[in-house]
Amino acid sequence: MTGTTSMPAADPEAVRPGPAGAPPSPAGPSSPAGALDARSVSAWFGERKVLDRVSLEMPAGRVTALIGPSGCGKSTFLRILNRMHELVPAASLAGEVLLDGEDVYAPERRLTEARRDIGMVFQKPNPFPAMSIYDNVVAGLRLTGIRASRAEKDRLVEECLTKAGLWREVADRLRQPGGALSGGQQQRLCIARSLAVRPKVLLMDEPCSALDPTSTRRIEQTIRELVDEVTIVIVTHNMQQAQRVSDRCAFFLAEQGTPGAVVEHGPTEAMFTAPVDQRTSDYVNGRFG
Numbered sequence: 001m002t003g004t005t006s007m008p009a010a011d012p013e014a015v016r017p018g019p020a021g022a023p024p025s026p027a028g029p030s031s032p033a034g035a036l037d038a039r040s041v042s043a044w045f046g047e048r049k050v051l052d053r054v055s056l057e058m059p060a061g062r063v064t065a066l067i068g069p070s071g072c073g074k075s076t077f078l079r080i081l082n083r084m085h086e087l088v089p090a091a092s093l094a095g096e097v098l099l100d101g102e103d104v105y106a107p108e109r110r111l112t113e114a115r116r117d118i119g120m121v122f123q124k125p126n127p128f129p130a131m132s133i134y135d136n137v138v139a140g141l142r143l144t145g146i147r148a149s150r151a152e153k154d155r156l157v158e159e160c161l162t163k164a165g166l167w168r169e170v171a172d173r174l175r176q177p178g179g180a181l182s183g184g185q186q187q188r189l190c191i192a193r194s195l196a197v198r199p200k201v202l203l204m205d206e207p208c209s210a211l212d213p214t215s216t217r218r219i220e221q222t223i224r225e226l227v228d229e230v231t232i233v234i235v236t237h238n239m240q241q242a243q244r245v246s247d248r249c250a251f252f253l254a255e256q257g258t259p260g261a262v263v264e265h266g267p268t269e270a271m272f273t274a275p276v277d278q279r280t281s282d283y284v285n286g287r288f289g
């Protein structure tokens with residue numbers, strides 16, 4: 001059982017407060033991709049329940065796409081996975097999130113550790129605009145308390161920019177500001193920044209919605225290249241994108257004012273070609289949403 005800030009007293013699902021932030025541990029070697037397992041996760045904003053008992057396994061080394069109409073709780077679910085939901089005043093939750101079998105919300109687990117293991121890339125690219133490309137990539141090290149020599153940082157910057165598919169475009173201008181890059185390049189810079197702390201999981205909340213089609217395809221290619229070493233969970237409204245990048249899909253729906261719930265989940269191909277639930281079929285075929 002996990003929990004965050006406050007909780008409607010009348011609700012039977014109990015929560016407990018999360019641990020306070022604590023100094024991070026030093027960087028280890030690159031970890032194998034992590035398996036995420038959400039068990040009966042519910043979420044509230046104040047008294048309003050927005051997610052109802054969502055259980056979903058997100059296997060290691062796979063891309064899981066969260067799909068569904070606007071407002072059904074996809075982003076809230078994503079933010080619960082790396083403990084960002086608890087930053088919202090009056091937000092609360094119940095259920096469990098396990099990373100490789102360990103409770104992400106365990107009292108002894110440091111908040112910074114959870115955020116380092118489970119990184120996040122947002123809808124709008126958010127590099128530090130005045131900071132150099134190089135410093136953007138290594139920014140996460142300082143924030144998570146990881147010490148690295150100059151030579152280690154140099155290697156890390158090249159490695160992460162290469163993995164994010166940006167190295168060749170910026171290798172000769174690492175000291176230029178991150179804000180001077182195009183939108184698609186900025187998003188790949190943010191991916192490189194996330195990779196620098198060696199996460200086991202990368203959460204992506206509509207990472208291409210602010211990008212043109214060419215940049216979108218480049219990010220999709222990057223996602224497929226990364227999945228060998230990091231588990232990816234992506235929220236997308238784009239059904240073609242879900243089919244192109246994901247191995248598995250989960251269809252979220254909030255019907256008639258009820259909290260969001262998962263209607264169906266499974267291998268992406270099956271979800272699109274032979275969905276079990278009529279509502280999934282209607283959604284993936286564009287009949288609503």
Ligand SMILES: Nc1ncnc2c1ncn2[C@@H]1O[C@H](COP(=O)(O)OP(=O)(O)OP(=O)(O)O)[C@@H](O)[C@H]1O
Pocket residue numbers: 045050068069070071072073074075076077088
């Ligand atoms: N900070 C917040 N405070 C109060 N309610 C919120 C907050 N964030 C989200 N909600 C509500 O929670 C519900 C789920 O929102 P969420 O953003 O998770 O849905 P979503 O499926 O990701 O939507 P979209 O596809 O439009 O991004 C919505 O009804 C939304 O209004």
